Amino acid sequence: MIRVESLHKEFIKEERFAFGKRRRETVKAVDSVSFTARDGSITGLLGANGAGKTTSLRMVASLLAPDRGEITVDDVKVAPGQQASLSRMGILSDARGLYPRLTARENIHYYGILHGMDRAVVEQRTEQLAHWLEMGKLMERRTDGFSQGERMKTALARALVHDPKNIILDEPTNGLDVVATRALREFLRWLRSPEGGSKCIIFSTHIMQEVERLCDHVVIVAEGRDVACGSVQELLTQAGEADFEDAFVKLAFLHPAAPIDRTAS
Amino acid sequence: MKAIFAIFRKEMIDAMRDRRTLLVVLLSSLLGVPLLLLIVSEVLSQVESQEIKRTVVAVDIRYAPGLENYILRQGFQIQPAPADYEKKLHSKELTQPVLLVPKDFEDKLSHGEKATLEVVFDTANTQAQFGLRPLRKILDGYAQEHALMGLMMRGVSSEILQMVEVKERQISRPEERKVTITGMLPFMLIMAIVIGGMYAAIDTTAGERERGSLEPLMMNPVSGWQLAIGKWGAVATVSMTVVVLTVLSFFPSQWLIRNETLRTEFQFGSREALGFLMVLLPLAASLAAVQIAVALNCKSYKEAQVRNQMLSLVVSMVPLTLTFNPGREPGWFQWAPVLAQNIMMNHVLKGEAVGQAAIAIALLVCTVLTALSLSYVAQKMRRVVMA
Numbered sequence: 001m002i003r004v005e006s007l008h009k010e011f012i013k014e015e016r017f018a019f020g021k022r023r024r025e026t027v028k029a030v031d032s033v034s035f036t037a038r039d040g041s042i043t044g045l046l047g048a049n050g051a052g053k054t055t056s057l058r059m060v061a062s063l064l065a066p067d068r069g070e071i072t073v074d075d076v077k078v079a080p081g082q083q084a085s086l087s088r089m090g091i092l093s094d095a096r097g098l099y100p101r102l103t104a105r106e107n108i109h110y111y112g113i114l115h116g117m118d119r120a121v122v123e124q125r126t127e128q129l130a131h132w133l134e135m136g137k138l139m140e141r142r143t144d145g146f147s148q149g150e151r152m153k154t155a156l157a158r159a160l161v162h163d164p165k166n167i168i169l170d171e172p173t174n175g176l177d178v179v180a181t182r183a184l185r186e187f188l189r190w191l192r193s194p195e196g197g198s199k200c201i202i203f204s205t206h207i208m209q210e211v212e213r214l215c216d217h218v219v220i221v222a223e224g225r226d227v228a229c230g231s232v233q234e235l236l237t238q239a240g241e242a243d244f245e246d247a248f249v250k251l252a253f254l255h256p257a258a259p260i261d262r263t264a265s
Numbered sequence: 266m267k268a269i270f271a272i273f274r275k276e277m278i279d280a281m282r283d284r285r286t287l288l289v290v291l292l293s294s295l296l297g298v299p300l301l302l303l304i305v306s307e308v309l310s311q312v313e314s315q316e317i318k319r320t321v322v323a324v325d326i327r328y329a330p331g332l333e334n335y336i337l338r339q340g341f342q343i344q345p346a347p348a349d350y351e352k353k354l355h356s357k358e359l360t361q362p363v364l365l366v367p368k369d370f371e372d373k374l375s376h377g378e379k380a381t382l383e384v385v386f387d388t389a390n391t392q393a394q395f396g397l398r399p400l401r402k403i404l405d406g407y408a409q410e411h412a413l414m415g416l417m418m419r420g421v422s423s424e425i426l427q428m429v430e431v432k433e434r435q436i437s438r439p440e441e442r443k444v445t446i447t448g449m450l451p452f453m454l455i456m457a458i459v460i461g462g463m464y465a466a467i468d469t470t471a472g473e474r475e476r477g478s479l480e481p482l483m484m485n486p487v488s489g490w491q492l493a494i495g496k497w498g499a500v501a502t503v504s505m506t507v508v509v510l511t512v513l514s515f516f517p518s519q520w521l522i523r524n525e526t527l528r529t530e531f532q533f534g535s536r537e538a539l540g541f542l543m544v545l546l547p548l549a550a551s552l553a554a555v556q557i558a559v560a561l562n563c564k565s566y567k568e569a570q571v572r573n574q575m576l577s578l579v580v581s582m583v584p585l586t587l588t589f590n591p592g593r594e595p596g597w598f599q600w601a602p603v604l605a606q607n608i609m610m611n612h613v614l615k616g617e618a619v620g621q622a623a624i625a626i627a628l629l630v631c632t633v634l635t636a637l638s639l640s641y642v643a644q645k646m647r648r649v650v651m652a
Binding site: 061063064065083084086087089091093095096097098099100101102106110111113114115116155158159 | 267268271272275278279282283476477478479480481482483484485486487488650651
């Protein structure tokens with residue numbers, strides 16, 4: 001389970017025009033985001049580009065220090081740069097970042113060993129993931145010439161090699177075709193199920209369809225704030241729309257008069 | 266420990282599979298020294314062959330029978346110059362300067378007038394340049410002889426012209442070998458170290474960041490120190506391998522030397538090789554750490570390359586300090602990295618023993634340098650991604 005409470009993050013953008021002339025601008029990337037992601041459920045972070053999804057997830061992954069707010073993963077507080085919470089999470093970041101000169105298998109193994117697993121366990125786990133993600137032939141190839149889909153599969157297997165309870169995916173379907181997207185969706189559903197380990201899955205996206213088809217719980221993020229949350233059905237009702245896209249636009253951009261009720265989550 | 270080894274192993278595999286970079290590094294380290302020695306030996310041979318060539322190329326030597334006689338007496342032969350000697354000097358077909366004798370040479374000389382001889386050479390023709398000195402020596406000799414004869418005819422003793430006699434006395438110890446051209450070698454070795462480790466150092470830091478693999482790497486429960494030591498281990502291994510290979514390349518290089526002078530000057534045995542390794546391996550390891558530190562917070566491969574090249578420039582400039590005060594070695598030189606190693610290598614080449622204190626100091630300096638760089642890398646490693 002991942003709990004995020006009133007997260008804040010500001011960036012200071014410094015622009016230089018000429019010698020000595022500087023303009024400093026503070027950009028509020030995340031301005032109070034709170035949500036809870038439960039075990040055995042898929043939570044979607046839905047928002048337009050630049051809404052603050054990636055920044056929020058980077059803070060959860062302790063790659064970024066929040067200015068204010070608190071993150072707990074399975075009741076362990078996340079501190080930036082600290083490693084205790086990292087072993088509980090499997091993170092597929094925006095940058096897939098595979099090593100091009102290593103094979104898919106070597107890429108996955110490396111992370112397994114870094115997570116402190118024994119060699120035998122890593123090998124067994126790698127085989128398992130390769131089977132689930134149907135990447136048999138890929139394993140011995142260098143990742144240099146991989147397609148987007150193959151890259152994503154390898155990066156996902158690498159993120160899950162230590163069998164984490166919590167899985168964070170940042171725009172996992174970016175650049176994937178229909179077949180690959182469907183396969184990923186199937187895999188995530190399986191991970192959510194008790195056979196798959198009842199994982200707690202968070203993923204961010206800006207694609208409505210993904211959310212509609214996959215998420216048990218949706219958090220809409222706009223301008224660095226969580227503006228609405230609930231199941232797809234609840235959000236439709238809240239917005240009074242039949243179409244989810246319309247509901248999203250209404251909730252995200254035409255701010256509700258009523259204050260946000262956060263206790264509902 | 267397991268994590269450090271895993272990082273080290275991965276970085277080594279990564280470096281070994283980067284074929285192109287590896288090839289460049291290996292070629293430059295393996296070929297540099299043999300090539301340098303080959304060139305130096307060729308040039309030396311040319312200089313020496315000019316000195317023993319004992320021929321003078323001249324136009325119209327028949328107008329100067331006195332000079333002709335003198336040249337022949339010195340054991341030199343006279344060759345008539347080809348008609349198109351200027352062209353041939355340009356095209357380097359002619360490898361000797363050409364002496365021009367004017368028609369009225371003997372005439373003027375016998376009348377006590379000043380006579381002019383012309384020597385034609387082309388500065389672009391290096392070989393002909395080398396022949397200039399011996400030719401001048403002969404002509405000066407002839408001029409002096411002629412002058413002395415004139416004085417004697419007037420009843421003046423030739424002793425007057427040579428009241429001061431200069432004698433040379435060699436006091437250098439016999440085991441101290443001459444180091445002139447081989448003084449270039451330490452510089453070559455240090456350049457090999459810097460180039461050898463540079464690409465690996467950039468690849469593990471800025472390269473990884475540019476490819477976007479540094480961020481996912483930080484999502485593993487490993488500390489900055491583990492990453493720093495693992496990565497440094499790999500880069501230092503590459504650097505030290507380059508050192509070993511370069512030093513080993515000295516042995517086959519010796520066979521390429523065909524010049525006797527250089528061969529006696531450059532005597533490289535296993536004792537010298539061990540001395541070099543003892544001096545250079547710690548330096549290679551610590552420079553690897555510095556290179557990683559320099560490349561660490563660069564956003565791209567290119568930026569890191571520029572910064573590392575600046576480092577290389579500084580490192581290669583350091584030995585120049587020696588040329589400003591040649592021969593003198595103030596105490597603080599021992600404490601200056603690169604400079605200390607340079608001096609120690611020169612001692613080894615001269616066949617002298619390197620003091621234990623000097624080695625200990627160099628080792629201490631290298632250790633401190635490594636520790637400082639690595640602690641900087643360890644502190645900064647995680648923060649680099651957060652920025």
